[in-house]
Amino acid sequence: MKKVLPVSRAAANALSPRTSSGTTDLSLKSAKPGERVALLRLKFSSTPQLLGVVRSAVSALCESIGFSPEDSRAVIRSVDEALANVMRHAYENRRDLPIHLTCWSVASKLPQGTKAALEIVITDRGIPMPSRKLHTPPTSDLNSGGLGLEWMRKSMDVVEHSRRGNTNTLRMLKYAV
Amino acid sequence: MQINPRRMDQVTIFDVSGDIDLANSPEMRKTLLQEMRDRKTPRVIVNLTKVRYIDSSGVASLVEGLKASRDLGLRFILFGLSPAAREVLQLSRLLKIFEVYEDEEHALA
Numbered sequence: 001m002k003k004v005l006p007v008s009r010a011a012a013n014a015l016s017p018r019t020s021s022g023t024t025d026l027s028l029k030s031a032k033p034g035e036r037v038a039l040l041r042l043k044f045s046s047t048p049q050l051l052g053v054v055r056s057a058v059s060a061l062c063e064s065i066g067f068s069p070e071d072s073r074a075v076i077r078s079v080d081e082a083l084a085n086v087m088r089h090a091y092e093n094r095r096d097l098p099i100h101l102t103c104w105s106v107a108s109k110l111p112q113g114t115k116a117a118l119e120i121v122i123t124d125r126g127i128p129m130p131s132r133k134l135h136t137p138p139t140s141d142l143n144s145g146g147l148g149l150e151w152m153r154k155s156m157d158v159v160e161h162s163r164r165g166n167t168n169t170l171r172m173l174k175y176a177v
Numbered sequence: 178m179q180i181n182p183r184r185m186d187q188v189t190i191f192d193v194s195g196d197i198d199l200a201n202s203p204e205m206r207k208t209l210l211q212e213m214r215d216r217k218t219p220r221v222i223v224n225l226t227k228v229r230y231i232d233s234s235g236v237a238s239l240v241e242g243l244k245a246s247r248d249l250g251l252r253f254i255l256f257g258l259s260p261a262a263r264e265v266l267q268l269s270r271l272l273k274i275f276e277v278y279e280d281e282e283h284a285l286a
Contacts, residue, residue: 048198048199048200049200051198051199051200051232052196052198052200055196055230069260070264073260073261073264076230077230077232077261077265080198080230080232081232081233084198084199084232084233084234087199088199147233147236147237147269148232148233150268150269151233151265151268151269154268155268
């Protein structure tokens with residue numbers, strides 16, 4: 001797994017001015033309209049044992065940017081479920097294939113005004129997700145299939161799948177309160 | 178993740194600790210199903226007090242345990258749900274399907 005690099009000085013400054021003590025505020029609310037700043041980039045192999053490592057990194061990021069514990073859990077489980085889907089379905093349980101995850105601080109223009117958000121983009125070079133699975137209805141009481149996708153849709157404000165060439169891209173947004 | 182059994186008269190408690198995710202949920206599934214199908218233990222209790230995180234594959238394993246218990250006429254009980262575990266069971270509309278208690282004392286009563 002590629003080493004996780006600290007947030008660059010330029011990225012940190014772009015998010016907000018330094019505080020009076022000289023530390024950098026990573027709060028999403030400092031993002032300017034139209035601004036998009038990469039906070040975390042990870043590249044790792046499709047090994048399930050690495051899911052815990054990624055959860056820890058995303059958990060630490062959510063805490064740094066000021067998400068509530070509830071919103072942090074929503075982001076962590078959505079990322080984890082998305083990655084599990086890549087490993088199981090896109091890569092058919094092969095353990096040596098690359099997954100890219102990037103977390104961005106964004107400020108989205110919405111009809112009701114500008115809202116800061118954490119955008120998470122996951123890409124893989126696996127097989128495409130069947131469209132019937134993308135449109136899976138809510139599960140019945142004891143039917144556990146499709147749970148992960150349902151959790152993602154309920155936990156995140158935006159969930160978008162796309163494919164370009166050989167690359168699957170999942171984009172998720174969680175707005176800051 | 179670690180899963181360790183405590184066997185008593187007519188009851189087995191599985192103490193689970195760590196995260197239950199794609200890497201290790203198959204182990205939990207196999208352990209629970211083996212206990213019910215091979216030993217036919219009348220009451221199987223899963224202690225989730227030390228489980229920090231559970232994903233959809235972990236929930237699916239618990240659902241399979243519940244299904245097996247119903248097929249075999251056994252009781253399948255959970256206790257010690259963390260906020261994260263409770264949240265995902267609620268998201269899945271499965272919280273009311275399971276027999277859930279706050280602690281071991283109530284699970285054994």
